[in-house]
Amino acid sequence: MSNLSDIFKNHKAFIPFVVADDPDFDTTVKNIIALAKGGADIVEVGIPFSDPIADGPVIQSADLRAFAAGVRTETVFEIVDAARKQTDVPIVFLTYLNVVFKYGYDAFCQRCQQSGVAGLVIPDMPYESRDEILPAATQAGIDIIPLITPTSGHRIEKIARAASGFIYVVSSLGITGERNEFFTGLKDLVANIRQYTDVPTAIGFGVHTPDQAKTMAGIADGVIIGSAIVDIVAKEKQNAPQAIETFTKSVRTAVDASQGARV
Numbered sequence: 378m379s380n381l382s383d384i385f386k387n388h389k390a391f392i393p394f395v396v397a398d399d400p401d402f403d404t405t406v407k408n409i410i411a412l413a414k415g416g417a418d419i420v421e422v423g424i425p426f427s428d429p430i431a432d433g434p435v436i437q438s439a440d441l442r443a444f445a446a447g448v449r450t451e452t453v454f455e456i457v458d459a460a461r462k463q464t465d466v467p468i469v470f471l472t473y474l475n476v477v478f479k480y481g482y483d484a485f486c487q488r489c490q491q492s493g494v495a496g497l498v499i500p501d502m503p504y505e506s507r508d509e510i511l512p513a514a515t516q517a518g519i520d521i522i523p524l525i526t527p528t529s530g531h532r533i534e535k536i537a538r539a540a541s542g543f544i545y546v547v548s549s550l551g552i553t554g555e556r557n558e559f560f561t562g563l564k565d566l567v568a569n570i571r572q573y574t575d576v577p578t579a580i581g582f583g584v585h586t587p588d589q590a591k592t593m594a595g596i597a598d599g600v601i602i603g604s605a606i607v608d609i610v611a612k613e614k615q616n617a618p619q620a621i622e623t624f625t626k627s628v629r630t631a632v633d634a635s636q637g638a639r640v
């Protein structure tokens with residue numbers, strides 16, 4: 378397994394998301410570095426996919442921009458390799474299962490290890506199918522980061538007990554995208570998960586302001602923001618890195634102000 382869990386040991390984690398090759402290779406590399414400079418603990422890099430069923434319009438549009446830029450799965454690895462020359466910020470992939478399947482589980486996990494990718498979030502891989510990829514991921518020292526949603530119900534125990542890296546707690550039903558209303562039972566959901574595991578939890582979906590990030594970091598061990606950052610990329614294009622660093626710093630400050638701030 379990777380050492381992703383250690384990141385959460387002494388402070389609340391901020392995990393931002395960007396889509397690879399949106400709007401181009403160099404800007405994505407600069408965005409990853411800007412996120413790291415701004416205080417991200419882990420960067421979630423999205424591999425564009427043709428049928429992103431869990432994604433809202435902001436990320437769907439980003440995937441289309443990446444496809445227009447000619448993105449291939451290998452491009453995403455090359456972007457990470459290029460970023461690695463300037464930052465050692467932990468990186469996880471957000472990827473749909475078919476991308477990994479087409480590349481080949483062993484080859485994909487080995488390539489991840491080569492690029493220093495520490496974990497995979499595969500939103501359309503049911504817990505019951507994880508055994509297909511687990512041997513290759515374990516061999517490569519990569520965490521398969523599970524998602525737990527407000528409707529996971531009786532499956533929470535087995536998902537939590539099998540988790541490594543961190544657990545992605547989905548804040549609300551539906552698709553990714555900025556929200557102002559969240560599932561009201563998040564505190565109970567996190568408490569339920571914590572009965573079964575010490576693996577840290579990070580809440581994502583809809584969070585788009587520093588105040589919301591502070592609230593979520595007060596409930597869980599970390600917070601994930603995607604669409605709000607992808608929206609900056611959509612608006613700022615090649616000028617996004619500076620704006621992204623500024624936004625990241627504001628979220629970092631807010632997350633550190635929640636309980637359990639950096640010691």
Ligand SMILES: O=P(O)(O)OC[C@@H](O)[C@@H](O)c1c[nH]c2ccccc12
Pocket residue numbers: 394421423431432436471500552553554555581582583584601602603604605
């Ligand atoms: O965009 P939001 O609402 O801030 O949510 C994070 C999300 O973007 C990122 O974690 C993600 C992007 N695509 C996904 C698909 C499924 C689950 C999570 C994701």
